[in-house]
Amino acid sequence: MLGILYFLGLILSVFGLVYALPIACSLATGDGLWPMFLICAALTVCVGTAVAALTFRYRRELKARDGFMLMTFGWILIAVFATLPLLLAIPGLTFTRALFETMSGLTTTGSTVLTGLGSLAPSLNFWRCSLIWVGGLAVIVVAMGVMPLLGIGGMQLYNADAPGPVKDQKLEPRITEAARSVWLVYVLLTVAGIAGLRVSGMNWFDAICTAFSAVSLGGFTTHDASIGYFHSAAVDVVLMVLMLAASMNFTRHFVALRRLTLKPYRHDPEFKAMAVVLSVSVLGIAVLLAIDGIYPNFNTSLRYAAFNVVSMATTTGWVTVRDGFSRWPVFAPIWMLFLSGIVCSTGTTGGGIKMFRTLVLTRQSGRELKQLVHPNSVAPVRIGGRPIPERIADAVLAFIFLYFMAVALLLFAMLLTGIGFSPAFRVIVACINNTAYGLPGRAAWSLHGLSTPQIWICTIAMLLGRLEIFSVIVLFTRTYWRK
Numbered sequence: 001m002l003g004i005l006y007f008l009g010l011i012l013s014v015f016g017l018v019y020a021l022p023i024a025c026s027l028a029t030g031d032g033l034w035p036m037f038l039i040c041a042a043l044t045v046c047v048g049t050a051v052a053a054l055t056f057r058y059r060r061e062l063k064a065r066d067g068f069m070l071m072t073f074g075w076i077l078i079a080v081f082a083t084l085p086l087l088l089a090i091p092g093l094t095f096t097r098a099l100f101e102t103m104s105g106l107t108t109t110g111s112t113v114l115t116g117l118g119s120l121a122p123s124l125n126f127w128r129c130s131l132i133w134v135g136g137l138a139v140i141v142v143a144m145g146v147m148p149l150l151g152i153g154g155m156q157l158y159n160a161d162a163p164g165p166v167k168d169q170k171l172e173p174r175i176t177e178a179a180r181s182v183w184l185v186y187v188l189l190t191v192a193g194i195a196g197l198r199v200s201g202m203n204w205f206d207a208i209c210t211a212f213s214a215v216s217l218g219g220f221t222t223h224d225a226s227i228g229y230f231h232s233a234a235v236d237v238v239l240m241v242l243m244l245a246a247s248m249n250f251t252r253h254f255v256a257l258r259r260l261t262l263k264p265y266r267h268d269p270e271f272k273a274m275a276v277v278l279s280v281s282v283l284g285i286a287v288l289l290a291i292d293g294i295y296p297n298f299n300t301s302l303r304y305a306a307f308n309v310v311s312m313a314t315t316t317g318w319v320t321v322r323d324g325f326s327r328w329p330v331f332a333p334i335w336m337l338f339l340s341g342i343v344c345s346t347g348t349t350g351g352g353i354k355m356f357r358t359l360v361l362t363r364q365s366g367r368e369l370k371q372l373v374h375p376n377s378v379a380p381v382r383i384g385g386r387p388i389p390e391r392i393a394d395a396v397l398a399f400i401f402l403y404f405m406a407v408a409l410l411l412f413a414m415l416l417t418g419i420g421f422s423p424a425f426r427v428i429v430a431c432i433n434n435t436a437y438g439l440p441g442r443a444a445w446s447l448h449g450l451s452t453p454q455i456w457i458c459t460i461a462m463l464l465g466r467l468e469i470f471s472v473i474v475l476f477t478r479t480y481w482r483k
Helices: 002-029 034-054 066-082 084-089 095-106 122-145 152-161 171-199 204-215 233-246 250-259 269-292 298-313 331-339 355-373 390-416 421-432 452-466 470-476
Strands: none
Touching: 002 034, 002 066, 002 122, 034 066, 034 084, 034 122, 066 084, 066 095, 066 452, 066 470, 084 095, 084 122, 095 122, 095 452, 122 171, 122 204, 122 250, 171 204, 171 233, 171 250, 204 233, 233 298, 269 298, 269 331, 269 355, 298 331, 331 421, 355 390, 390 421, 390 452, 390 470, 421 452, 452 470
């Protein structure tokens, strides 16, 4: 445990450097909050350095087993220290709500308990969006470098996709190599997004904050009306491209960039399935909106359907409708919430079950149906032409079981607080899928109306969903702590 504390101290010290972003923003906008951010940075770095110094003699080489504790406690520790600027700058904000906000950012969920976003100091909004951008980068590094090694929910199949020495069974080289592989693609996508949004009419501040959220598939914005505030088809198109790119496996982006070829995408089964599901969903909901006469013509229906379906399905959670889909047929928002659990590829910041596991379950179900008719047939499950070992299929089934059990238990916990079934179900599914989704009748991503116990339940749901459930639950088993 002391060896893990050493690395947690290092992580906290490095995280303190992230405060350079809001400090620069505060100086550029003249909102006067840079001394506060500087104090928070100094405190974070000092605490992290002190923890690392006190446990230096206990440092050791990290093994795969340490990954569970490092991920869980690392996310919680950073979220706690990230609350400092919010608590100091927003009068009356409780620690519970501040922690929800920072956890929502670091897990790239994007729901918020704050109101009046447009009136917040620019550097505070920038801090929120910086958290979601940094959290997204950390998520991809963990997804590419740690989870395949830990074999969480069948992700060990992606050992074969890992570049270079990341196939090593030691944790540190995997994290280092994954970070090297992903940071360039991540930054290039962000820069391209900022440029595209600026050309589309956003000012520099909104363009940077929005691009940070788009590339990390988070739903934070700088305005209470979300993306609907801009009323721009050009902005919608740029953001859809960014969200679709960010919802694809970053290993594919890395290989395509290194080899300057689109071949990795053509052979990606997750991308193909995602394209089919999104295309059918967008067209179907556009037709439904047109039939119900929600918008004046089919082209307008298609525009609103395309953006909101892509946004919700990729777990970003932005909306271009201000009434929280209250005028839409009830099928549409529920279907989009369902898509948030299955559409995103592995190796992305998206949440939910992921498309890979969905494909495994679909192919395995097809095989079982075939064997009911032909009991002696041999039909291995294949994804992208690659046979799926039984061990991985079993791990996927175990993950799906824990996923639905977690949803059920968290839902019952929410119901005990007195909230209605429909809002409880929507909020829990959204939080565990790490997508922004709010209470009916409010802004479509706002959870401002939740009580303190309900906010804690949602915070736990976000953490469980981001760390793929297993990483948190395994720490409560006797087996993990037994030497």
